[in-house]
Amino acid sequence: MSLLLLQEAVSYVPFAAIGAGLAAIGAGIGIGKIGGSAMEAIARQPEMQGKIQSSAIVLIAFVEAVALFAVVVSLIAK
Amino acid sequence: MKTTKFNIIKNLILGLFFVLASIPSFAIYTASDNKDSEIEEEFNVTDMIMHHVKDAHEFHVMDWKGHAISIPLPIILWTENGLVIFMSSEFHHDDLGNVVVEKNGQNFVKFHEEIYYANDLANEEGSYLTLNTEDHPENSYPMDFSITKLVFSMFFSVILLVFIFALSARSYQKNGVPKGIAKFTEPLVVFIRDEVAIPNIGEKNYKKFMPFLLSLFFFIWINNMMGLIPFFPFSANLSGNIAFTLVLALITFVITTIVANKEYWKHIFWMPDVPVPMKLFLAPIEFMGIFIKPISLMIRLFANITAGHIIVLSLISLIFIFESIWIAPISIAFSFFISIIEVLVVAIQAYIFTMLSALYIGSAMEEHEH
Numbered sequence: 001m002s003l004l005l006l007q008e009a010v011s012y013v014p015f016a017a018i019g020a021g022l023a024a025i026g027a028g029i030g031i032g033k034i035g036g037s038a039m040e041a042i043a044r045q046p047e048m049q050g051k052i053q054s055s056a057i058v059l060i061a062f063v064e065a066v067a068l069f070a071v072v073v074s075l076i077a078k
Numbered sequence: 079m080k081t082t083k084f085n086i087i088k089n090l091i092l093g094l095f096f097v098l099a100s101i102p103s104f105a106i107y108t109a110s111d112n113k114d115s116e117i118e119e120e121f122n123v124t125d126m127i128m129h130h131v132k133d134a135h136e137f138h139v140m141d142w143k144g145h146a147i148s149i150p151l152p153i154i155l156w157t158e159n160g161l162v163i164f165m166s167s168e169f170h171h172d173d174l175g176n177v178v179v180e181k182n183g184q185n186f187v188k189f190h191e192e193i194y195y196a197n198d199l200a201n202e203e204g205s206y207l208t209l210n211t212e213d214h215p216e217n218s219y220p221m222d223f224s225i226t227k228l229v230f231s232m233f234f235s236v237i238l239l240v241f242i243f244a245l246s247a248r249s250y251q252k253n254g255v256p257k258g259i260a261k262f263t264e265p266l267v268v269f270i271r272d273e274v275a276i277p278n279i280g281e282k283n284y285k286k287f288m289p290f291l292l293s294l295f296f297f298i299w300i301n302n303m304m305g306l307i308p309f310f311p312f313s314a315n316l317s318g319n320i321a322f323t324l325v326l327a328l329i330t331f332v333i334t335t336i337v338a339n340k341e342y343w344k345h346i347f348w349m350p351d352v353p354v355p356m357k358l359f360l361a362p363i364e365f366m367g368i369f370i371k372p373i374s375l376m377i378r379l380f381a382n383i384t385a386g387h388i389i390v391l392s393l394i395s396l397i398f399i400f401e402s403i404w405i406a407p408i409s410i411a412f413s414f415f416i417s418i419i420e421v422l423v424v425a426i427q428a429y430i431f432t433m434l435s436a437l438y439i440g441s442a443m444e445e446h447e448h
Contacts (some may be wrong), residue, residue, distance in 0.1 A: 061430055065377075065382065068385050069378075072381045073276060
């Protein structure tokens with residue numbers, strides 16, 4: 001009974017928001033690393049710019065997808 | 079001369095984009111003031127966004143002076159007495175189970191976009207449903223095969239695709255030189271072949287899978303793009319629906335499993351060239367991997383597209399949260415910016431889905447050399 005009452009009282013919305021925020025931090029670090037390395041690579045080999053850019057974009061999409069998984073989980077948890 | 083013409087077109091397209099970015103605000107504005115006669119109700123952002131993101135039995139365009147303007151879609155039900163077909167306009171935009179439609183000796187009500195059999199009498203709130211403590215109806219329900227908003231949107235995109243590719247196929251019949259729309263589709267087809275199919279599946283087997291990969295790419299892309307255009311008959315969140323992405327991922331999973339060779343299964347259940355304890359450890363992980371791969375395909379597309387829709391709508395909703403017109407330029411500028419990023423994202427997501435499908439198929443057919 002007390003457990004039920006607790007469930008009534010606790011709103012999960014702030015926790016979901018914190019979860020989404022943590023996911024954003026992770027994705028930010030990941031995308032930052034990819035972007036930084038891509039920049040360095042382009043600076044070393046400007047003639048490879050096209051290839052580096054396209055593979056960097058694909059990698060960013062992967063990292064971003066993981067963050068969005070977390071967003072989906074926080075949507076459900078709410 | 080040519081550059082100025084190009085510049086004018088470019089500016090026109092950019093301007094059009096800006097106008098498009100502001101359209102959702104009208105729709106939300108008119109939706110927010112439809113309860114003017116009763117107590118001033120708080121504008122609920124989450125409800126509005128979820129209403130947009132989910133499927134519906136009618137194509138809601140906007141509200142005008144308290145009246146919903148929407149395009150009715152057919153409701154097709156398989157009930158205990160057989161097939162029942164009627165238009166969703168017979169519910170008069172009711173979504174709380176208050177309006178009963180009688181067909182074929184049976185009564186139906188609509189509650190949160192689901193069709194239920196109605197009770198004989200209404201409860202004190204006017205609803206013909208029995209709700210349990212969690213507000214879920216306990217009534218039984220018929221099987222629903224309706225042409226909903228998403229189904230309609232899918233039919234529309236299929237017709238559009240067939241039209242585009244019939245046109246581009248016809249331009250090759252004369253002398254094999256692409257003309258008109260084929261000038262746009264040919265580079266994409268060649269891109270999928272040279273950058274996706276051949277590197278991932280291999281020179282020997284790739285031809286068999288080209289039709290699948292091309293359909294996948296163009297179907298996802300056109301549906302993603304249609305979701306970004308904020309007015310009828312577009313704007314449905316089709317590729318942000320998990321059932322849609324589930325079916326696409328399931329097709330990839332079935333193809334991967336069918337074409338898989340002996341080596342593939344051996345690498346899953348009895349990994350060669352590793353010690354036996356490691357083999358035992360790896361087998362369950364690799365086995366789970368078979369299912370996790372298509373599941374991650376499914377969730378990636380679903381989450382990306384849904385998140386895009388939610389972000390644009392949230393930015394527009396800022397105007398109504400702050401209840402100030404001075405927020406409007408900022409929020410429209412932001413949603414314009416996000417819309418442009420989304421154009422990039424939808425293409426990348428279609429490409430990634432196709433590329434990963436090709437990668438999984440390729441890895442299932444790979445011939446190892448030990």
